[in-house]
Amino acid sequence: MKCPYCQTRDSRVIDSRELSGGESIRRRRECVGCGRRFTTYERVEQGGLMVVKKDGRRQEYDPAKLRQKIRVALTKRPIGEQQIDALLQRVEADLLALGTLEVPSTAIGESVLRHLRELDQVAYIRFASVYREFADLDELRRELEGLELPAGPAAN
Numbered sequence: 001m002k003c004p005y006c007q008t009r010d011s012r013v014i015d016s017r018e019l020s021g022g023e024s025i026r027r028r029r030e031c032v033g034c035g036r037r038f039t040t041y042e043r044v045e046q047g048g049l050m051v052v053k054k055d056g057r058r059q060e061y062d063p064a065k066l067r068q069k070i071r072v073a074l075t076k077r078p079i080g081e082q083q084i085d086a087l088l089q090r091v092e093a094d095l096l097a098l099g100t101l102e103v104p105s106t107a108i109g110e111s112v113l114r115h116l117r118e119l120d121q122v123a124y125i126r127f128a129s130v131y132r133e134f135a136d137l138d139e140l141r142r143e144l145e146g147l148e149l150p151a152g153p154a155a156n
Ligand SMILES: [Zn+2]
Pocket: 003, 004, 005, 006, 007, 008, 031, 032, 033, 034, 035, 036
């Protein structure tokens, strides 16, 4: 398992925890090279991650397809491939943290939105408008207003 910071291949496990469904294990690792810590998720290979769509159909999780959708949302935005990689890793970590091999497509969409919102708000709105299928302009406007809310309590 390569260290994401310095690419050293040696790390030692400092903590292991089985996740809720018992189908995956979260491990905290410490890199032997640089001493930094990172998290890995281990799960049974059989079947891999399945996506359960809204209509109940199942499909194998396809990171390439998801990446393509994210890339479309990021068209002409100043976001590099490495940042997209990092975003996909965070989404996958979210999915594995669910502790089940069958994840609802909504969980994927919401996870992408959460991380995209931190990364690039324009791309976030683009992705949200496709994913959430905004019914009308009012709904889109509310979403945009939500982005502009100050982090703390309102000043007025
Ligand atoms: Zn390292």
